[in-house]
Amino acid sequence: MCPILTEKEAAAPLRSTAPDTRQLLVDHITAGQTDFYRLAFSYVQNRDAALDVVQEAVVKALTKVDTLREPAYLKTWFYRILLNECMNHFRQSRRLVPLETSLDERAAEGRDPGERLDLYDAIGKLSPREQAVIRLRFFEDMKLEEIAQCTGTNLNTVKSRLYKALKKLKEMTGEEIEHES
Amino acid sequence: MNPELERAKERYHSVEPPEELAFAVATAVRAGDQARRSRHALRRSLGTALASCACFVLLVNTSPTFAQAVYEVPVLGRLARIFTVAEYQIEDQEHLIDVRLPALENTGHTALEQRINTEISTRIQSLLDEAEERARSARAAYIATGGEAEDFMPVIIDVDYEIKCQNDRYLSFLITETETQATAFQQLYPYSIDLESGKELTLRDLLGPDWKEIVNASVREQIAQRSQDPDHVYWGGDDYSEAFTSIRDNQPFYLNEAGRPVVLFEKYEIAPGYMGVQEFEIPS
Numbered sequence: 331m332c333p334i335l336t337e338k339e340a341a342a343p344l345r346s347t348a349p350d351t352r353q354l355l356v357d358h359i360t361a362g363q364t365d366f367y368r369l370a371f372s373y374v375q376n377r378d379a380a381l382d383v384v385q386e387a388v389v390k391a392l393t394k395v396d397t398l399r400e401p402a403y404l405k406t407w408f409y410r411i412l413l414n415e416c417m418n419h420f421r422q423s424r425r426l427v428p429l430e431t432s433l434d435e436r437a438a439e440g441r442d443p444g445e446r447l448d449l450y451d452a453i454g455k456l457s458p459r460e461q462a463v464i465r466l467r468f469f470e471d472m473k474l475e476e477i478a479q480c481t482g483t484n485l486n487t488v489k490s491r492l493y494k495a496l497k498k499l500k501e502m503t504g505e506e507i508e509h510e511s
Numbered sequence: 512m513n514p515e516l517e518r519a520k521e522r523y524h525s526v527e528p529p530e531e532l533a534f535a536v537a538t539a540v541r542a543g544d545q546a547r548r549s550r551h552a553l554r555r556s557l558g559t560a561l562a563s564c565a566c567f568v569l570l571v572n573t574s575p576t577f578a579q580a581v582y583e584v585p586v587l588g589r590l591a592r593i594f595t596v597a598e599y600q601i602e603d604q605e606h607l608i609d610v611r612l613p614a615l616e617n618t619g620h621t622a623l624e625q626r627i628n629t630e631i632s633t634r635i636q637s638l639l640d641e642a643e644e645r646a647r648s649a650r651a652a653y654i655a656t657g658g659e660a661e662d663f664m665p666v667i668i669d670v671d672y673e674i675k676c677q678n679d680r681y682l683s684f685l686i687t688e689t690e691t692q693a694t695a696f697q698q699l700y701p702y703s704i705d706l707e708s709g710k711e712l713t714l715r716d717l718l719g720p721d722w723k724e725i726v727n728a729s730v731r732e733q734i735a736q737r738s739q740d741p742d743h744v745y746w747g748g749d750d751y752s753e754a755f756t757s758i759r760d761n762q763p764f765y766l767n768e769a770g771r772p773v774v775l776f777e778k779y780e781i782a783p784g785y786m787g788v789q790e791f792e793i794p795s
């Protein structure tokens with residue numbers, strides 16, 4: 331019997347790409363797991379779902395680590411995978427609980443304009459992409475260029491999303507948030 | 512910094528991860544490593560726009576004589592193999608597409624190789640075209656019903672393959688295409704080729720003229736066995752009257768490492784959706 335390609339052989343060309351990107355990725359994931367969990371939690375607002383999101387992102391990243399040519403992009407590359415998982419789950423959970431959500435929204439519309447929404451809760455009402463920009467910018471203290479890489483867009487799109495999100499947040503909370511790019 | 516923003520930031524960072532996070536991450540790393548190992552090297556790139564959900568099985572049965580012959584030629588010591596012919600990612604307003612497309616080489620049957628490779632690429636292409644069309648109309652509907660274009664979550668399309676069996680006699684792999692909108696959607700499109708005759712390999716070739724009875728008996732037995740776990744539910748309850756009666760003539764299958772056929776039932780086919788695709792290894 332002659333296996334066409336044994337596991338060892340299959341793994342060999344991957345291992346030769348020095349430095350070991352897979353190890354860098356695992357280190358990055360292990361070191362940042364709390365941050366990644368928080369970001370996931372902020373989208374899904376549920377412990378088990380947040381764990382799922384992190385797990386799925388990790389599996390996906392490791393499966394595809396060999397497509398990552400430049401280890402310098404590892405951090406933003408992983409964020410991109412994680413954000414995609416977050417947004418996907420956010421979308422699912424939003425569709426799965428339409429009644430609750432629609433009741434919430436109706437309540438929000440009929441709200442007394444004097445009564446303002448808490449900023450944290452207001453962020454959760456933005457579109458998933460706007461949420462990403464706000465959280466990465468203000469909670470993870472990322473630069474706009476980095477956010478562009480993490481979200482797979484360009485700087486101009488990030489800027490316009492940021493302005494739009496801040497405007498919406500101001501409408502919802504009355505808070506003016508200044509930002510410098 | 513704005514005090515309200517400061518407070519929101521504190522609340523964001525006050526979320527404490529559960530104890531099992533480290534374990535969950537380690538488990539995911541292992542699963543990821545495993546998936547990574549099952550896919551392998553030699554990739555070329557090809558940049559076309561494509562996208563949907565399907566799953567095919569492609570099975571190649573090289574004859575032992577052929578294997579023997581090649582074995583004796585040192586340069587050709589390595590047999591037929593599956594490699595990634597196309598790998599690309601596309602991200603735009605409507606979809607996130609991630610494709611890893613396999614092809615065959617060194618099977619020793621050029622015409623057959625070409626036929627299979629063309630079949631894979633045309634099949635995937637047409638599925639991707641359909642999926643792209645679906646994504647476009649979903650987006651149009653989203654906007655027409657008052658959604659903001661920018662907020663539309665792109666449809667996620669993933670094409671990948673897994674090698675199920677590779678030895679000097681058989682080559683079997685499974686291509687999966689998954690389309691995720693709110694929920695993932697999957698179908699199976701299998702086909703198997705006998706390299707010697709250049710025909711599709713069937714369960715009959717593997718199991719003999721009584722293949723249907725053999726598979727049915729084995730599946731029935733395995734369903735009964737699995738049903739002992741209360742979490743495993745199949746349609747039809749105890750007598751399986753509504754559920755499994757017989758496999759279809761073209762029931763999808765692949766070969767596992769041991770070279771035994773594994774019969775596949777699509778999601779919902781014989782069990783509730785949460786049971787997923789059901790696989791039954793048929794002892795030979």
